[in-house]
Amino acid sequence: MQTDSETTAAASTAHWPAIFDVAVIGGGPSGAIAAEWLAARGRTVLLVDPGDRIKPCGGAIPCRTLEDFAITPDMLVARAHAARIIAPSGKAVEMRIGTAGYVGMVDRASFDPYLRDRAAAAGALRYTGRLEAITERAGEPLALTLSPSRKAAPGCGPAEVKARLVIGADGANSAVRRLMFSPADKPRYVFAYHEIIETPAVPDPTTFKADRCDVIYDGRISPDFYGWVFPHGGQVSVGCGSGIKGHDLRRATGALREAAGLDTARTIRREGAPLPLKPMGRWDNGRNVLLIGDAAGTVAPSSGEGIYYALQGGLLAAEAVDDCLRTGRTAALKTVRKRFMKAHGRVFLILGILQAVWYRSDRMREKFVTMCADPDVQRLTWESYLEKRITRRDPLAHLRVFLRDLKQLLTPAARQK
Incomplete structure (x- = not known):
């Protein structure tokens, strides 16, 4: 659901700066948190997001996310205290967290607009649309061509803007990456699909619990990844992912719903998108563009977890961009990947081996x-x-x-x- 402030974002560019310090393309967790951080420190920021698509996502975040990124508790639609791991034979192992914490569940339909609203409140200007082209000329700011999306406010038209730096946080099919990087520079993907459905009023506790995430490892559901049934309060996310061409993700999701006793529940929406599973070797172009989030491949192998890593990558990117603007040293952009991999590279390596x-x-x-x-x-x-x-x-x-x-x-x- 789009927020009022997002659908009525200012259509006029008359009072925009002649040159933005940074244009952030993509208003998911990574881009929105970067825009908020930079705007709060006085940088002129343009946040570009079409606002018309919800990423397929289980929505799981560790409880520390709320403190690390000042997320308000009301963004959590559920709290899971256990995960049930299910084998191809049907054997199940329940892994309870105990007193160590919980897995928070967010719904991207409300979580992403919340983060974009925070960026706007910090001073970022917004454009509800898409990036069409980037023109780079020696000694000049980058020139960006933007087009409005169907969610743009009335009167919002195409725009030409200039920015000293660009952050590409526009997802696995990043337009920034396509326009400013080699075609060979892209992460490895699986394709993810899920269905958001209504939680039954009285679910069968033997097949579904509102405080437990079910993870299904079964080649019939996914020959190379896994399926999931994640509680979202009044809703449930049921889905799976696979990089195998021809694997019927919708049929597999139907099988998951039936096994969980959710096959007759009302379907609210269906979503699918590629999901990167390996960070790119380079996230910057050495001059004026930096990729973060799914555009850079910062989704954990094996688990597919991405929200926490996107948020942290966004903050690292904001710090590096601020340093670059302050000093003129483009080498600052290279530090983002280095710092991220120093903090999480070992986890990604182990999870990659586990998946393989x-x-x-x-x-x-x-x-x-x-x-x-x-x-x-x-x-x-x-x-x-x-x-x-x-x-x-x-x-x-x-x-x-x-x-x-x-x-x-x-x-x-x-x-x-």
């Missing part, structure tokens, strides 16, 4: 779910997720997990109970 090893067949998925029953695995998994780093406490627990992991790899599936 355990997602490659149903036999391995079955072993993976068995491994998730281990108390050490559960504790370390939740600590790493909630703290957003690989915990270094209790090295003996890590050793035990490694040895059990190795045992699972070497034990034939037929011998496992």
Whole structure:
């Protein structure tokens, strides 16, 4: 749902600066938080977003997100205190968080406009539309050609604006990346699809719980990723992802709904989009453009988690852009990827290995779910997720997990109970 301030954003460009310090293309979590930070520090910021599309997203964020990025608690539509991992055989392992925290659930239909409103309140100007072209001339600011979207206010027309720097936060199919980077510069994708449905008034507790995220590892649902059933308060997100061409994601989602007892629930909306699963090797063009969020591929392998990483990438980008504007040193833009990967690269590497090893067949998925029953695995998994780093406490627990992991790899599936 679009907010009133978004649909009535100023259509006139008459009072805009002749040259913006920065144009942020894309008003999802990454772009909106970057625009807010820069505007709050006195930079002239243009935030461009079409406002007419909701990204397919499970909506999970660790509880620390609220404190780290000053997110108001009313943005949470649900709080999950457990995850149930389901194997191809139907075997299920419930992983409860305990007292360590919770997984917050947000609905992107309200969460993204909330972040864009925050940016506007900080002083960012907004244009409800799309980037069509960027013209670069030596010694001059970048010239951007914009066109209004169907959600633009009446009278909002095409616009030509100039900006010293551009932040591309416009998603996996980034126009900024396409216009300013080599065609070879793009992350690897899976395609994600989900359906937002009404939560039944009295759901069957054996198949669905309002405080639990279900994650389904089954080649019939996804041959290379996973399916999910995530609570959203009065709604539920049910979906799956796959990079395999020809895999019927809509049919798989129907199977998930039936298994969860949600097949007769009213469907509110359906959404699909590519989901990057590996950060790009370079996020800046060395001069005046920086990519962040899905445009740069900052979605965690294996889990597909992206909101927290998008928000943090947006703040890192804002700091680097401010430094570049202040000093004239374009090298500041390179620090964003370096700082992000220093903080999260180890997690991304481990999750990438996990996906490559355990997602490659149903036999391995079955072993993976068995491994998730281990108390050490559960504790370390939740600590790493909630703290957003690989915990270094209790090295003996890590050793035990490694040895059990190795045992699972070497034990034939037929011998496992």
